[in-house]
Amino acid sequence: MVTSREGVLLIIGFLALFTHAWFRKNEPKSLLRLLAFWTAVVLPSSYALLLHVGSSFQAFTLASTSFTTTLLLSISLYRLSPLHPLSRYPGPWQCKLTKLWGAYIAWGGKPYVYYKRLHDQYGPVVRIGPNELSVVDADLIPNVLGASGMPKGPMWSGRRILPSKNWNRNNSLTSVRDLRRHAELRKPWNTAFKPSSIAEYEGMLIARAEQMIRCLKAFCTRDGPSAIDLALWINFFTFDFMGDLAFGGVYSLMRDGDTQQVLLKMKRGVFMPSISQHIPWILGTLHAISFVSADTRAFGMFGIEQAKKRAAMQDNLTRKDLFYHLLEDAKMPVLTKLVSSALLAIVAGSDTTSSALANICYYLIRYPDYLHRLREELDATFKPSEPNETIEINALASLPLLDAIINETLRLQPPIPTSLQRAPADGSGGKALSPDMYILEGTAVQISPWVIHRCPRYFYPDPDKFWPDRWISGDPSIILDKSAFIPFSTGPANCPGRPLAIIELRYVTCLLVRTFDMSFEPDYDVAQWEESLEDRFVMLKGELPVKLALREVGKKSD
Numbered sequence: 412m413v414t415s416r417e418g419v420l421l422i423i424g425f426l427a428l429f430t431h432a433w434f435r436k437n438e439p440k441s442l443l444r445l446l447a448f449w450t451a452v453v454l455p456s457s458y459a460l461l462l463h464v465g466s467s468f469q470a471f472t473l474a475s476t477s478f479t480t481t482l483l484l485s486i487s488l489y490r491l492s493p494l495h496p497l498s499r500y501p502g503p504w505q506c507k508l509t510k511l512w513g514a515y516i517a518w519g520g521k522p523y524v525y526y527k528r529l530h531d532q533y534g535p536v537v538r539i540g541p542n543e544l545s546v547v548d549a550d551l552i553p554n555v556l557g558a559s560g561m562p563k564g565p566m567w568s569g570r571r572i573l574p575s576k577n578w579n580r581n582n583s584l585t586s587v588r589d590l591r592r593h594a595e596l597r598k599p600w601n602t603a604f605k606p607s608s609i610a611e612y613e614g615m616l617i618a619r620a621e622q623m624i625r626c627l628k629a630f631c632t633r634d635g636p637s638a639i640d641l642a643l644w645i646n647f648f649t650f651d652f653m654g655d656l657a658f659g660g661v662y663s664l665m666r667d668g669d670t671q672q673v674l675l676k677m678k679r680g681v682f683m684p685s686i687s688q689h690i691p692w693i694l695g696t697l698h699a700i701s702f703v704s705a706d707t708r709a710f711g712m713f714g715i716e717q718a719k720k721r722a723a724m725q726d727n728l729t730r731k732d733l734f735y736h737l738l739e740d741a742k743m744p745v746l747t748k749l750v751s752s753a754l755l756a757i758v759a760g761s762d763t764t765s766s767a768l769a770n771i772c773y774y775l776i777r778y779p780d781y782l783h784r785l786r787e788e789l790d791a792t793f794k795p796s797e798p799n800e801t802i803e804i805n806a807l808a809s810l811p812l813l814d815a816i817i818n819e820t821l822r823l824q825p826p827i828p829t830s831l832q833r834a835p836a837d838g839s840g841g842k843a844l845s846p847d848m849y850i851l852e853g854t855a856v857q858i859s860p861w862v863i864h865r866c867p868r869y870f871y872p873d874p875d876k877f878w879p880d881r882w883i884s885g886d887p888s889i890i891l892d893k894s895a896f897i898p899f900s901t902g903p904a905n906c907p908g909r910p911l912a913i914i915e916l917r918y919v920t921c922l923l924v925r926t927f928d929m930s931f932e933p934d935y936d937v938a939q940w941e942e943s944l945e946d947r948f949v950m951l952k953g954e955l956p957v958k959l960a961l962r963e964v965g966k967k968s969d
């Protein structure tokens with residue numbers, strides 16, 4: 412029996428220190444569990460204090476504040492101290508102290524700009540969280556992302572769009588941490604994007620791209636061009652194409668407009684996970700608060716609806732689509748598999764290509780010399796006097812300037828600008844990333860494509876400049892290390908959709924450049940576009956007001 416108030420407070424202090432020591436090994440994974448633990452400590456402590464203070468309110472206030480303050484102080488001092496295993500890595504104190512800072516930066520939508528500033532200031536390895544490093548070092552990529560790398564990091568479990576774990580538990584390709592399970596889930600995605608599978612999708616791509624061109628032509632009136640939001644039309648196109656590819660063509664935004672506000676649902680739906688990915692333990696609580704998670708749930712429901720419609724078609728398929736392959740060897744109920752992959756297909760497959768295409772158009776209009784040179788390259792392969800000539804998709808693979816423009820756009824504006832995060836496997840103890848860099852289990856490592864792509868050690872000179880010729884020059888002092896170019900990531904969890912995405916980018920760029928003269932509205936401030944881009948683990952975009960005029964065949968590009 413403790414006989415004084417000070418004695419009880421001392422014990423509470425010890426309990427807080429013990430809790431911190433325990434948390435270091437067993438970090439709480441949800442706010443609810445944390446609260447349950449807190450209550451289990453604070454209530455008995457209040458009871459013990461009750462014998463020494465005037466009221467139960469006083470006892471509870473004293474117990475809770477002394478426990479919480481000591482715990483937070485202990486955690487903060489440890490994180491900032493030389494005792495922390497990441498203490499030797501530089502970074503701002505706010506990052507070292509709490510991931511809430513990362514969540515705050517993410518709220519603003521420009522974490523890639525922030526990380527670049529940190530790397531410019533602190534060097535290639537920066538501590539961006541109490542237990543997280545950001546690296547800009549091509550030599551470390553294989554041991555982080557590559558074949559000898561690590562499983563997905565904790566941020567992926569903070570990105571769940573659906574409230575219930577049941578759809579996703581151990582079935583989500585993007586968040587599963589067990590490498591063997593990931594490889595199992597990944598197999599059908601690889602089959603779905605091998606050349607023979609892609610050949611089956613080309614008809615859908617051509618039909619949708621031609622539909623977009625027809626729709627855009629309707630804006631080219633005899634009264635002269637009026638500006639349209641080209642980014643929106645590109646979004647419609649990529650969304651419709653993904654709808655055909657994944658869900659059997661159940662919607663057409665280009666034909667009907669966005670009557671269900673799908674794009675708005677997606678834009679709003681990814682906001683919450685883009686914040687909670689920095690503090691995954693809060694996700695369950697956010698999902699439970701309906702007004703906070705309403706938009707994310709609405710987007711999740713849209714994915715479930717599409718999955719259900721596609722499941723109903725399973726026995727009457729007329730063509731092999733993405734889910735034909737994903738379901739072929741599914742060892743789980745069809746609907747579960749569909750739901751767990753539906754949102755992934757929508758977000759990973761449509762928003763990424765739409766960002767890339769919109770950025771390609773932006774750069775071509777901003778730097779018209781490249782637009783004209785690209786036209787010349789295309790005209791040399793496909794006759795300009797025959798605008799309706801069928802474009803042979805395979806012929807697009809041998810056009811150096813087209814690929815250089817695509818690469819340079821993906822370098823400067825990778826559609827997934829940050830968030831390639833990995834962490835040592837559970838139970839592994841840790842991982843050596845290089846002879847002098849060993850990270851312990853519980854530490855995460857992130858590589859930001861946006862930052863590494865703008866690093867002068869790899870792309871020199873003028874790493875921030877749109878200069879597609881750097882990809883053609885062949886001079887090894889210009890692209891110093893191509894392994895630093897990772898718009899599709901690398902290793903076993905890289906982008907399986909890359910081959911299709913590249914075909915899509917080549918084909919649509921080719922059609923747009925062959926068909927239209929494009930210009931910005933005269934009073935459009937070009938800086939607005941880059942300002943409008945937001946990193947919500949995909950890249951959200953603002954308006955791209957572009958005037959389109961039908962290209963006059965025979966008129967020389969000026």
Ligand code: HEM
Nearest residue numbers: 584585759760763764767827898899900904905906908912
């Ligand atoms: C320009 C277009 C695209 C870009 C730049 C892109 C980029 C990426 C990146 C950077 C990743 C993350 C990999 C990692 O964590 O290391 C990824 C993952 C993924 N992408 Fe893409 N992507 C594009 C288009 C597509 C398309 C068209 C699909 C097809 C539906 C697709 C499906 C996926 C899937 C399923 C994953 C998860 C892979 C895994 O976790 O194993 N992507 N993509």
